[in-house]
Amino acid sequence: MLKIENIKKSYKGFQLDLSMEIENGSIVGLVGANGAGKSTLFKAILGIVHKESGKIYLNDKDITNLRTKDKELISVSMAEGFFPEAFNAKDIKATLKAMYKSFKSDWFDEKCRDFGLDMSKRMSDYSTGMKAKMKVIAALSHNSKLLILDEPTQGLDVVTREEISEMIRGYIDEDEERMVIISSHISSDIEKICDRIYMIDKGKEIINADTDVLISEYAIIRASEEEYKELDKNYILATKKDKYSYSCLTDKKNFYLENYPKLIIEKTTLDEMLIMMIKGDK
């Protein structure tokens, strides 16, 4: 299990202040606008930035005390940052082989072949999609327990995104002790593969729920001004006033369906939820 307890990190005009838990065998999605703190959280987990307070435990072990050997338990694909552009797949393979005891050499070759990645071509000559695939292959090419993926599907077409999603699912299916934390701007990808979703804004959690709960319980209520006045606001998370009506985000869809049968209650998307939580009045 990955347990993050009250982790804090401040920059000018920004403070990350989060707690979260990732159970073994689960895939957790991190959703937020640019600058919400997703990459900062990943960097804090990985010790690339120094957290000001809070604790991070990986399988009950304080992650700040992780030895080099223990870092083999973590696989990472960063949105920004990888091997030098002058490297080709052979260079990457040789370096990873020297880094990880559990490096799967044949698997690496096989995946490069499957994804049509030329082993002798430099990274600088790869397309955006090829680079993204290479990053994920590199991350998955050894036996780890925690997989951290920061925007792995950024700039990819729908077919490649599906292939990467398949690889992530395959990773978690192989070992029930494994866990994945993934951030993406493409909410449909997150919705499809994640068991739980954390939405963050300005470094703080705004929604945290199981994906099936988000899909089944969260909804947008469209109400006229009179309907809005009559509405029980106890289960309204955020409200946005349009020209002649109100849009309200709720996490108790069934309550409003039962008590306000005349209201328009629509299924919502992650993007819409995020916009409502950021732009709407709480």
Add this chain to the structure above:
Amino acid sequence: MKGLLVKDLRLMFTTKLVFVVIIMALLMSIFATDAPYILVLVGSLFSVSLVAMTCGNDEMNNVKAYLLTLPTSRRDYVIEKYLLTIVMMILSNVVMLTICLALAFKLGEPIDRLEIAINLGIGTIIGNVMAAAVLMLSIVFNSRIYRLVVAIIGGAVFLVAIGIKKFVITETFTMPQPILNAIEWMEQNPIETIGIFNIAAILLMVVSFVISLITINRKEF
């Protein structure tokens, strides 16, 4: 650390800079009419330049941040860079010395041991000082500031050189007697002089290494 070494060695060969220098050395050997002792002098400089290139590359595209997510530590990163510099300096000096001796042998020239020792000594002094500065600066500062600091230091060295030329070499400046005595002693004892300067350069490397180790732990990427 093994992984970092593999990465840097691969990067050196990928960029082909190694081959350019070897080809230049071989060309010098082919067209030389006497033993090119200068090769022994440039060996250290060449190796430091290669390691500096790997440092610069690590700063680009967040390579360093990514490397620190792999099973390696900040301490390993610093140790690897200094270790690589030392190993590369020894290796390149051996290669350059071999070429130099082979050429002297081919030309049937007597081997001038003093000339070799002086060139090797000066090369390692400059190499050590360069390595101490470049490695520390690349670790202490981010890439933008690093380049700026290197440019400022380069400019300062240039101005100092011009100043020395103007005030010392021309006769407008009378040197104090102790300095003149020291220069005289150095002229009479070149090997000892180079030895002392080399010890100072190695101490500078040690100081640079300690500062780099302390600084990298505080840095964020």
